[in-house]
Amino acid sequence: MPALNPATATWRWNTIPDYAEDRLSKEVLEQRLRSKYGNYKFYVEVKLHTCSNMPYGTDYFKAQNGVADVGTGRSRRACYSGWLILHTTSPINALIMSCIKPLLLQFDNWPYNEMTPLDCLIKSCEKSQEYPNNLVDAGAAYPSLLREYQLRRSRRADQLFCPNGQAAVEFFRYEERRKAFDSTIEKSLYNLCRDLPCAAGQIQKDRQCSFLFIGAKTSRDVLQIDHHMMVWLLSIFQVLPAFSEFVFPFGSQIYAVDFQFSGFREDNRLGDVFQNNAIPELGRSGQSLQICYNLKTVEPAESRAWPWSCRQAAVFHSFDVKHGQAAWIVIKANNLIRDRLKEVSQIRLKNGSDMFKSVPEMFANALACHLVLVEWSGENWRWYINYFEEQLDSLRRRAIVDRVTNSGISNATPATASHSALAGAQGNPPQQRRTWSWRGAFSRTNTTSSQATIATTNQTHQQNAQNIPLAEFEEPPNLPPEYDPKFQTQDVKEQEHEYKIDELQTTQDIDSKANEAILVLKSNIRILTHLQTYYQRLAESEDLDQALRKSIQASISSFARRVQSVQSDLQTHLDRLETIAKLIAECRDLLYGIVEYQSMQANKMFAIEAQRSAGRMEDMTQKMQNLTLKTTLETVLMRIITVVTVFFLPPTFVSTLMSTDIVKYDPKNASITAGGASLGAVKLFLTLTFSLMIVTFGAATGLYWWALRYADR
Numbered sequence: 001m002p003a004l005n006p007a008t009a010t011w012r013w014n015t016i017p018d019y020a021e022d023r024l025s026k027e028v029l030e031q032r033l034r035s036k037y038g039n040y041k042f043y044v045e046v047k048l049h050t051c052s053n054m055p056y057g058t059d060y061f062k063a064q065n066g067v068a069d070v071g072t073g074r075s076r077r078a079c080y081s082g083w084l085i086l087h088t089t090s091p092i093n094a095l096i097m098s099c100i101k102p103l104l105l106q107f108d109n110w111p112y113n114e115m116t117p118l119d120c121l122i123k124s125c126e127k128s129q130e131y132p133n134n135l136v137d138a139g140a141a142y143p144s145l146l147r148e149y150q151l152r153r154s155r156r157a158d159q160l161f162c163p164n165g166q167a168a169v170e171f172f173r174y175e176e177r178r179k180a181f182d183s184t185i186e187k188s189l190y191n192l193c194r195d196l197p198c199a200a201g202q203i204q205k206d207r208q209c210s211f212l213f214i215g216a217k218t219s220r221d222v223l224q225i226d227h228h229m230m231v232w233l234l235s236i237f238q239v240l241p242a243f244s245e246f247v248f249p250f251g252s253q254i255y256a257v258d259f260q261f262s263g264f265r266e267d268n269r270l271g272d273v274f275q276n277n278a279i280p281e282l283g284r285s286g287q288s289l290q291i292c293y294n295l296k297t298v299e300p301a302e303s304r305a306w307p308w309s310c311r312q313a314a315v316f317h318s319f320d321v322k323h324g325q326a327a328w329i330v331i332k333a334n335n336l337i338r339d340r341l342k343e344v345s346q347i348r349l350k351n352g353s354d355m356f357k358s359v360p361e362m363f364a365n366a367l368a369c370h371l372v373l374v375e376w377s378g379e380n381w382r383w384y385i386n387y388f389e390e391q392l393d394s395l396r397r398r399a400i401v402d403r404v405t406n407s408g409i410s411n412a413t414p415a416t417a418s419h420s421a422l423a424g425a426q427g428n429p430p431q432q433r434r435t436w437s438w439r440g441a442f443s444r445t446n447t448t449s450s451q452a453t454i455a456t457t458n459q460t461h462q463q464n465a466q467n468i469p470l471a472e473f474e475e476p477p478n479l480p481p482e483y484d485p486k487f488q489t490q491d492v493k494e495q496e497h498e499y500k501i502d503e504l505q506t507t508q509d510i511d512s513k514a515n516e517a518i519l520v521l522k523s524n525i526r527i528l529t530h531l532q533t534y535y536q537r538l539a540e541s542e543d544l545d546q547a548l549r550k551s552i553q554a555s556i557s558s559f560a561r562r563v564q565s566v567q568s569d570l571q572t573h574l575d576r577l578e579t580i581a582k583l584i585a586e587c588r589d590l591l592y593g594i595v596e597y598q599s600m601q602a603n604k605m606f607a608i609e610a611q612r613s614a615g616r617m618e619d620m621t622q623k624m625q626n627l628t629l630k631t632t633l634e635t636v637l638m639r640i641i642t643v644v645t646v647f648f649l650p651p652t653f654v655s656t657l658m659s660t661d662i663v664k665y666d667p668k669n670a671s672i673t674a675g676g677a678s679l680g681a682v683k684l685f686l687t688l689t690f691s692l693m694i695v696t697f698g699a700a701t702g703l704y705w706w707a708l709r710y711a712d713r
Helices: 026-036 096-102 117-126 141-155 189-195 227-236 241-249 272-277 334-352 359-377 381-401 414-425 441-444 451-465 501-538 547-656 680-712
Strands: 043-050 061-064 065-070 082-085 169-174 182-188 210-215 263-267 288-300 308-320 326-331
Touching: 026 451, 043 272, 065 288, 082 288, 082 381, 117 227, 169 326, 182 189, 182 334, 210 241, 210 334, 227 441, 241 308, 241 326, 263 501, 288 359, 288 501, 308 359, 308 501, 326 334, 326 359, 359 501, 359 547, 501 547
Parallel strands: 210 326
Antiparallel strands: 043 082, 061 065, 065 082, 169 182, 169 210, 263 288, 288 308, 308 326
């Protein structure tokens, strides 16, 4: 790259090609810079910024890490100035910067310099979909953070906002001509632009007090405003970018998402430099306060198993310290805050008709509206904690009063029996002792045992139970009515005294809700502290007009006292709830120990039953072994008999046949051939024999087939 001579390299007004005919755009500037300093690859970014009270021709620039921010100074024809951010691939040489500066200081005809603050606001509204990147002055937020807000809102638009045509945004504004508040419901962006001051042909001054209420059908449903309406509202009021953080916890969700987020954001624009942002057409002085925060409290929810629900409200508030205009954006699912703010505004207007005639009075009205939200955040906690105590006592009293026995079979120990006998002898009926046992564990044991076996079981268990030391139990002096025997009209089943795992789960759920409530109370106290401190510092701010500062000190002092009162109540509720949380944890541990003990005793009883069952099975096995031995001996004998029978079967058959008349022998003749046989008798014998054999084998086959079918059934 050739050496540069500042004297010859500096661009002047009349040396810039086409500059006299056309405005110098960022594209033209990029082209000129690249053609002159090609190795640096300049990329130009244009950003609006409020100018300071600098004389014409003063310059400001910063070059670091390859980025140069060069201010164009104050224009002769406008109070707004632009910033050209030059991005390069390498750090900018000081010599090159000295050559570029004079060029940038000649931007009299730069387009943004000819735009009035109203033009800039209208242009910002036209680019509302880019919120918060479209803000005329985004404050201290960095561009990367603004892009992150825009990207996250775009991703969650379907869960946050309702579809087009289903919006219902209520505007509650003070009408100066009628000296009263009027309310309108806006359902489309067209109607919204028509009623607000920055639509084309609708330039009008802001109302002294404007409320925008955004609700939802339920606390976990989409907001009743569509995406286009929301970003346009945020643009027209130039809402500080941090308000997006308070919108994200709302929207459609099955379970509460990001509900624990809480915060307080502020943006004060009180210095004289901000008067350059004034928009006289809208009655905006440019000097304003902007704050946003969210608060939470518990509200009744009768339709749920847990009859309380934690609800949140997000608030944005801006106040013009010169003209007194106040703007509010309140996001709350139901109409509770909406109705109270409307009620307070109308009551204050009725009691003081000149409320909107002076800035101190309008400031006091803004503080009164803040108090509505502050007092709402402290409501219902007393009754919510009382409900906690009721749920805890129903578990804790039982866990403390109920007697945990170590006997699963016998309900009464010797001490208990003697106590009952003594009471009967004195004429007093024996009182029922509340115990729980393991009878339910024996419902699955073998019920076919003999009475002698059961008696043996009882004796064995009592002997095992005596190995566990049993402390003497004394009833508390004042039992709850549901546990005091004198209030009991009938015997209570043993199953009702048994502790189950769902009671431990209920205790854990109560503990979780208590910790959630503690976190909400702490966040409310912290936000109220920020709110109080903010206004107290405002009363001492040197940037605020001295006369106004003196006139609002009384209102701020009264406001601070009210906030401190609510803080004190919240701190009391917090201390009380932390104590209850400790008791819940102790009760949970106690119930866990009881359930663990119950499980241990049940396992012990099952082990005893298993041992008895094993003994019975051993006896049965021994008997089966003896029976098997006897069967084996009988089988051997049967085999011997069978062998002997088979041995004598042929002689028996022959002797039987020869004893009949079929074969005849002469007793006097000793020859083996001396006898004779009757052929007819032989035929008859064979006929009868085979016939009976067929009948016998047929009957046996039929009985065998029938037995097989019966076995299959």
